[in-house]
Amino acid sequence: MDLTLIWAAIIALGILLYVVLDGFDLGIGIIYPFFPKEHERDLMMGALAPIWDGNETWLVLGGAALFGVFPVVYSAVLSALYLPLIFMVACLILRGVSLELRSKSRRTKNLWNLAFIGGSAGATFFQGISLGAYLQGIPVRNGSFVGDAFGWLTPFSMLTGLGLVATYALLGCCWLITKTEGDLQRRLHRIVWPLTLVLLVFMVVVSVWTPLQQQDVAARWFDSGWFYRMLPAPFLVAICAVLMRRAARVRRDTQPFALALVLVVLGYAGLLATVWPYAIPSSVTLWQAAAPHSTLVFTLTGAAVILPIILAYTAFGYWVFRGKVRHDELGYH
Amino acid sequence: MFSVDALTLARIQFAFTVCFHIVFPALSIGLANFIAVLEWRWLKTGKTYYKDLCMYWSKFFAVAFGMGVVSGIVMAYEFGTAWAGFSKFAGPITGALLMYEVMTAFFLEAGFLGIMLFGWKRVRPHAHFTATVLVAIGTLISATWILASNSWMQTPQGYTIVVGATGAWHLLKGRRDPAVKKTFSMAIGLLLVLAPIQAFVGDQHGLNTREYQPAKIAAIEGLWDTEKGGTALNLFGIPDMKAETTRYAVKIPHLGSLILTHSWDGEIRGLKEFQPEDRPNSTIVFWSFRVMAGLGMLMILLAVVGWALRWRGRLYEAKWFHRFALVMGPAGFISLLAGWITTEVGRQPWVVYGVMRTSQAVSPLTTQQISLSLMTFVTVYLVVFGTGVYYLLKMIRTGPSIVHDDAPETGEQSARHTVSQPFATANR
Numbered sequence: 001m002d003l004t005l006i007w008a009a010i011i012a013l014g015i016l017l018y019v020v021l022d023g024f025d026l027g028i029g030i031i032y033p034f035f036p037k038e039h040e041r042d043l044m045m046g047a048l049a050p051i052w053d054g055n056e057t058w059l060v061l062g063g064a065a066l067f068g069v070f071p072v073v074y075s076a077v078l079s080a081l082y083l084p085l086i087f088m089v090a091c092l093i094l095r096g097v098s099l100e101l102r103s104k105s106r107r108t109k110n111l112w113n114l115a116f117i118g119g120s121a122g123a124t125f126f127q128g129i130s131l132g133a134y135l136q137g138i139p140v141r142n143g144s145f146v147g148d149a150f151g152w153l154t155p156f157s158m159l160t161g162l163g164l165v166a167t168y169a170l171l172g173c174c175w176l177i178t179k180t181e182g183d184l185q186r187r188l189h190r191i192v193w194p195l196t197l198v199l200l201v202f203m204v205v206v207s208v209w210t211p212l213q214q215q216d217v218a219a220r221w222f223d224s225g226w227f228y229r230m231l232p233a234p235f236l237v238a239i240c241a242v243l244m245r246r247a248a249r250v251r252r253d254t255q256p257f258a259l260a261l262v263l264v265v266l267g268y269a270g271l272l273a274t275v276w277p278y279a280i281p282s283s284v285t286l287w288q289a290a291a292p293h294s295t296l297v298f299t300l301t302g303a304a305v306i307l308p309i310i311l312a313y314t315a316f317g318y319w320v321f322r323g324k325v326r327h328d329e330l331g332y333h
Numbered sequence: 334m335f336s337v338d339a340l341t342l343a344r345i346q347f348a349f350t351v352c353f354h355i356v357f358p359a360l361s362i363g364l365a366n367f368i369a370v371l372e373w374r375w376l377k378t379g380k381t382y383y384k385d386l387c388m389y390w391s392k393f394f395a396v397a398f399g400m401g402v403v404s405g406i407v408m409a410y411e412f413g414t415a416w417a418g419f420s421k422f423a424g425p426i427t428g429a430l431l432m433y434e435v436m437t438a439f440f441l442e443a444g445f446l447g448i449m450l451f452g453w454k455r456v457r458p459h460a461h462f463t464a465t466v467l468v469a470i471g472t473l474i475s476a477t478w479i480l481a482s483n484s485w486m487q488t489p490q491g492y493t494i495v496v497g498a499t500g501a502w503h504l505l506k507g508r509r510d511p512a513v514k515k516t517f518s519m520a521i522g523l524l525l526v527l528a529p530i531q532a533f534v535g536d537q538h539g540l541n542t543r544e545y546q547p548a549k550i551a552a553i554e555g556l557w558d559t560e561k562g563g564t565a566l567n568l569f570g571i572p573d574m575k576a577e578t579t580r581y582a583v584k585i586p587h588l589g590s591l592i593l594t595h596s597w598d599g600e601i602r603g604l605k606e607f608q609p610e611d612r613p614n615s616t617i618v619f620w621s622f623r624v625m626a627g628l629g630m631l632m633i634l635l636a637v638v639g640w641a642l643r644w645r646g647r648l649y650e651a652k653w654f655h656r657f658a659l660v661m662g663p664a665g666f667i668s669l670l671a672g673w674i675t676t677e678v679g680r681q682p683w684v685v686y687g688v689m690r691t692s693q694a695v696s697p698l699t700t701q702q703i704s705l706s707l708m709t710f711v712t713v714y715l716v717v718f719g720t721g722v723y724y725l726l727k728m729i730r731t732g733p734s735i736v737h738d739d740a741p742e743t744g745e746q747s748a749r750h751t752v753s754q755p756f757a758t759a760n761r
Contacts, residue, residue, distance in 0.1 A: 049450075050447030050448070050450065050451040053398065053399065053402050054440070054443040054446070054447065056402060057402070057435065057440050057443045060402075060405060061432070063409035063410050063413070064409055064432040065428075066413070067412060067413060067420060067428030067432070068429035068431065069429075071421050071424025071425060071428060074413040074420050074424060074428065075416075075417035075420035075421040076417065076421075078414045078417070079413065079417040079697060081414075082415070082698055082702055082706065083705065085410055086706040086710075087709065089407045090710065090713045092403055093404065093406075093407070093713055093717055094713060096399050096403035097399060097403060097718075099399065100396045100399040100400075100721075101396070101721065101724055108720075144421075145696070145697055291424060291429075292425050295429050298429055299432055302433055303436065310444065313441075314440075317444055320452055320456060321451070
């Protein structure tokens with residue numbers, strides 16, 4: 001059994017879970033400016049309140065798992081992306097605290113609203129920038145980062161930053177549709193299609209730009225069997241888009257979110273296909289980056305037992321808070 | 334001479350972010366367990382003030398926990414961003430342990446927190462109680478990991494004493510309702526249980542440190558020469574790193590050996606046995622340790638006096654004692670930070686004792702990068718945690734079970750009453 005591969009798969013799944021869960025979470029903050037009424041904002045925050053801590057814990061697990069299992073990736077990539085990651089966590093702090101304090105404040109309520117919007121959008125943007133910089137490759141020698149301090153700041157990373165903002169906005173909007181009803185839900189349905197369109201544009205541009213700027217990616221995409229295996233993906237994306245348009249028009253409850261999920265998974269699969277088989281694109285492969293065998297065994301033993309339990313009670317938590325959020329259930333009681 | 338390099342800045346940044354972070358988990362560990370006890374009492378006795386207290390401290394808990402989560406994300410990423418040398422080297426061990434902590438503790442806490450805070454109407458009382466207990470267990474597991482990763486633990490009483498101070502404040506203000514009385518007496522009772530446990534853990538930690546990090550112990554004690562036939566304890570003094578001596582020392586013969594080796598004339602190695610570049614800064618840790626230990630003693634004193642007063646039935650009337658409890662409010666956190674400083678400064682110049690120096694652990698970053706990030710952190714933390722603490726203090730001032738005095742409100746009006754949220758009234 002190739003433990004490195006198993007771990008890579010677990011981490012890839014963990015990141016996907018994070019992107020979906022904290023994605024809709026942050027996305028609610030991104031579309032927040034379109035809903036200025038305080039009582040609607042109470043509902044939007046109410047949909048988040050019981051679950052956001054858990055969603056963000058996946059980010060902590062991601063960091064810890066990289067630290068333990070792929071220490072080279074953790075140390076080299078994180079020091080290369082020093083500033084964007086610092087800005088990301090600073091934004092996450094602002095937004096996390098605004099979630100708790102908005103309901104407790106009176107005069108400063110608007111400031112916390114702003115912190116929630118800025119924190120959510122900012123955290124997403126810097127996450128997207130980090131993703132773009134990572135995809136472009138990080139210069140590493142002897143396991144240490146040797147590039148420029150501002151190497152992450154490129155037109156491509158700006159693009160992926162905005163692309164991720166669009167992705168999370170769509171996820172957040174679709175999630176809110178499942179949690180709301182009436183007029184608020186109707187207006188949410190109305191912005192689903194524009195958001196989908198924006199996301200599609202970003203997906204196309206990134207898919208065209210990536211092979212153009214990186215020779216080895218282009219070689220992998222077009223030479224081997226990859227091309228034919230990935231060929232269905234654009235068609236699936238197109239089908240999703242058509243279905244999404246219909247679902248928004250006939251105002252379905254959960255279908256938009258399901259479709260948004262499929263879109264995210266397709267995009268994510270494309271990214272994985274681009275990165276494979278590297279742990280740090282174009283410099284370190286997964287096997288070069290892995291921790292010693294004993295650590296892989298030690299951590300995998302625990303993960304195999306505990307992760308399913310975590311997934312089970314996370315699902316239970318979502319099940320407890322299923323259905324629409326209502327005003328009489330907001331607050332801590 | 335006085336140039337600030339990237340390493341210094343990285344160290345300042347790490348110390349700054351850690352000090353902010355650990356206060357909140359410390360708060361939530363004690364708080365979650367206290368809430369679990371309150372809820373258990375409520376289920377057992379059916380007395381509403383237990384539930385009111387439960388609700389009140391839950392609000393407090395939510396804020397503290399949220400701050401712990403977000404400042405914890407910083408910690409999870411700071412090792413890689415700023416301390417790449419350390420991460421690459423220690424990842425297979427430290428990273429693996431951190432991962433276990435996340436999987437066993439953080440997820441458990443975060444997973445059931447939602448039900449604990451918002452699930453009152455969604456699940457039955459016993460299921461709710463289970464969720465609360467699981468959150469409390471999660472905090473305890475994380476406490477174990479904190480302990481495993483090498484710090485003096487001052488955590489549980491740190492919180493208990495805040496609860497005690499809250500009770501004392503309202504007693505001084507003249508409130509005598511059951512909620513306030515319960516808050517105060519339960520806090521003092523808990524302190525009576527926790528403080529001796531703390532003393533025991535601290536003692537064990539001392540024995541362990543003497544064995545594995547002898548230079549740290551020598552620095553803490555301000556001990557320069559290895560003395561034969563029993564080492565004295567320096568009660569006070571000012572260790573001078575240059576002159577290799579502790580000035581104005583007030584000594585008690587044999588006490589040092591007695592505490593650290595549990596024998597009358599056990600040997601403790603002095604600082605001179607270590608190369609000057611391998612010595613931690615004794616001036617700092619000597620005092621940070623004494624602040625921690627002194628406050629620990631005062632907390633035990635508070636608990637014992639409180640117990641005596643309660644035994645004589647004067648716990649709710651002795652004003653001087655309430656003032657004492659109020660003043661001791663921040664003691665838990667001060668001693669927590671002092672303990673942390675002792676541990677971390679005492680470990681210098683090593684990041685992994687005897688194996689890797691701090692200067693080898695830092696990432697290849699420029700001074701500008703770290704200055705920028707440090708400024709970001711200082712600004713964000715001061716604004717965010719400043720207001721967070723402000724709201725927590727405001728909550729303390731309002732006190733528990735104020736809901737009894739309020740008429741029920743609807744959600745629309747809730748903006749007016751911010752601290753005494755109206756929602757609890759719906760449950761009565």
